[in-house]
Amino acid sequence: MSSDPWGRVDETGTVYVRTADGEQVVGSWQAGTPDEALAYFERKYEGLVVEIGLLEKRVKTTDLSSKDAQVAIDHIREQVDAHHAVGDLDALKTRLDKLVETVDARREERKAQRAKQSDEARNSKEALVVEAEELARSDQWRAAGERLRALVDTWKGLPRLDRKSDDELWHRFSHARSAFSKRRKAHFASLDAQREEARKAKEKLVAEAESLSGSTDWGPTAARYRDLMTDWKAAGRAQREHEDDLWNRFRGAQDVFFAARGSVFAERDAEQSENLKLKEELVEEAEKLVPVQDLKAARAAFRSINERWEAIGHVPRDARPKVEGRMHAVERALQDSEETEWRRTNPEARARAEGLTGQLQAAVDKLQGQIETARSAGNNAKADKLQRELDGRQALLDQALKGLQEFGG
Known part of the structure; x- marks a missing residue:
């Protein structure tokens, strides 16, 4: 007996477990010693x-449904x-009872949350309707129109x-949009006469600009072109079908x-061309810093390059975006490297990654031991079940190890 x-375990090999209701038969063991029988169960x-521990954790830390x-x-x-099984089964029952209470509480909490979300959605839609009705009276045609379109997208994203309530609110919302559209249409219709006047004024400005295009009186003529540009802007927009042609003629004469x-x-x-050549040489020197190998050295080198860059004068206007864009690309690469290095060396993130990896490794090791024990005991069904659980844990461990590698660990 053991x-x-x-x-x-009694002399017949029958295994018993002690519970609050007295001893209960666990099973019969004939494959080895009584101590092995107790150890197995x-x-x-x-x-x-x-x-139970895993389920408690899932209930507390995941969105596991109450039903599941x-x-x-x-x-x-x-x-x-x-x-x-042999152990404090009454304690397990108590833990399960507490877990049921937790699940019930979570169910009520989610029910209350859904009710809260419904109230929030109603309040949000009512706020959208009120804003839309205010915008319907606005004369800021572009801004109000864009805002109304944004409100429609927001509405679509709400539950x-x-x-009955949804239809009533939508009717008010839609009516406000329609009212704004009608007012805007009437407004732009009234602009037609103004645009015709603008076309006539710009025709005169184009004629003068074209008459000045051959002038060699550089200062006064340039000043007059600036005045013409001021008059052009003050004239307002002509009809779309005329505006681009008039502008091209006006701009062409200036060109x-x-x-x-x-x-x-x-x-x-x-x-300026010589300045461009010097800046291109500096850009080529800066681009050799990428990809960044030594962040500190690269940053110091870039500062030196940038100081020389600032000392150089203007470059041709049409070449400026390209050469400055290349320089900015190197600067962005250095900034990205700094952010990556900060994330890689962040001790809190690293500690969390190491802690998770350690927990998963311990769980994998334990499952491997349980599988070996089950195989030894001839319980292949249990071993297969544990193997499936091990496969899942191993996949999580592999992901955690991969994430840890980002910290150089």
């Missing part, structure tokens, strides 16, 4: 402890009630209410004049 605080108890949680609780309770004037400043252009 026994422990929670069970015993104690391991089954440990397995139930692990299952209850199914899992019932499944474990059946195993506990079957008395096929539906009961049909002829300023192109001719530009030839007079060839010496300045040559200097």
Whole structure:
């Protein structure tokens, strides 16, 4: 005979577990010693402890549904009630009862949350309607129109209410949009006459601009073109079908004049071209810093390059976006490297990653031991079940290890 605080094995090989209701038969053991029998059923108890622990964690830390949680609780309770394990089964029942209370509380909490979300959705939609009705009276046509379109997108993202309430609010919302559209249409219709006047004024400005395009009186003519541009902006917009053509003629006349004037400043252009060459050389030097190998050295080198860059004068306007864009790209790469280095060396994030990896590794090691024990005991069904659980844990461990590698660990 062999026994422990929670069970015993009699001379016939029958295994018993002690409960608050007295001893219960666990099973019969003929494959080895009584101590091995107790150890086998104690391991089954440990397995139930692990299952309950995992379920408690899932209930507390995940969005496991109340229905699925209850199914899992019932499944474990059946195993506990079957008395096929040696250990404090009454304690497991108590934990399951508490877990049921937690699940019930969570169910009520989610019910209250859904009710709260419904109230929030109603309040949000009512606020959208009020804002839309205010916008319907606005004269800021572009801003109000864009805002109304944004309100429609926001409305679509909100949950539906009961049909009656939703339809009533939508009717008010839609009516406000329609009212705004009608007012805006009437407003732009009234602009037609103004646009015709703008077309006539701009025709005169174009004629004068074209008459000045051949002038070599650089200063006064350039000043007059600036005045013409001021008058152009003050004239307002002509009809769309005329505006682009008038602008192209107006701008074209200016371009002829300023192109001719530009030839007079060839010496300045040559200097800017030389400046461009120097800046391109600095850009090439900066681009060699990418990809970044030594962040500190690269940052110091970039500061030196940037100081020399600032000391160089202007470059041709049409070349400026490209050469400055290349320089900015190097600066962004350095900033990205700094952010990556900060994330990689962040001790709090690293500690969390290491802690999770350690927990998963311990769980994998334990399951491997349980599988080996089950195989040795000839319980292949249990071993296969544990193997499936091990496969899932191993996949999580692999993901955690991969994440830890980002910290150089």
